[in-house]
Amino acid sequence: MKILLIGATGMIGSRITAEALGRGHEVTAATRSGRADALPEHQALNVLALDAAAPGKVAQAAAGHDAVISAVSPPRDGSDPAAPLLATYKSLVEGLRTAGVHRLLVVGGAGSLKTASGQDRVDTPDFPAMYKAESLAQREVLRLLRAEVGDDLDWTYVSPADEIAPGERTGTFRLGGDDLLIAEDGTSFISAEDYAVALVDEAEKSTAIRRRITVAY
Secondary structure: OEEEEEOOOOHHHHHHHHHHHHOOOEEEEEEOOOOOOOOOOOOOEEEEEOOOOOHHHHHHHHOOOOEEEEOOOOOOOOOOOHHHHHHHHHHHHHHHHHHOOOEEEEEOOOOOOEOOOOOEHHHOOOOOHHHHHHHHHHHHHHHHHHHHOOOOOEEEEEEOOOEEEOOOOOOOOEEEOOEOOOOOOOOOEEEHHHHHHHHHHHHHHOOOOOEEEEEEO
16 A cells, blocks of 8 residues: 655654554655654655645645545644644645545544543543643544545544553554543553554554544553
8 A cells, every 4th residue: 555644753653654664555754844764764665845734735745645644733832723733634635635545544633532421522621731722623623524525535533542652562452433432440541553553454444434433442
């Protein structure tokens, strides 16, 4: 499979890159700078500079690929990240349509997952304030996909557990839908490595078309 991975050098993106390469896929790693110093040297890894907010450039980069994975992060400069993140995803959708690429996988957030109270996690009283703006922006991306993307684009929005961090690749985890997954000890966690396993699994199998899934231990 030929995969365009946008945001390839981030904490999650770099692990998706490694996972996809390890399975024999050809990966084009797109970064703002065109540099991929944090990524492994691999003959099936191509690197390019890409402004994901420019639909024409997205179309050019995506052409010829079987799937696009977006690990784009919201701006973290203290401004409201919702508008620029939504603009980027509108650009991605337009670019993929122009390129004729129908498969999009999105590295999403956990804030829009439903809790036992019926609230979205981001709306609960104990949600960490430092992550709230980014989580609200990620929720808007999911709403955009659900409301404005039709049958011409096979998208999947992949939410992590409540907490995600670098860790171990075990290959053992649970998959869910719109509800926050919580372990017996009350925690909700997934390693970035196992999140990458779940996302690349979905890229290969396409079992969750035009819907959100979540992954946790």
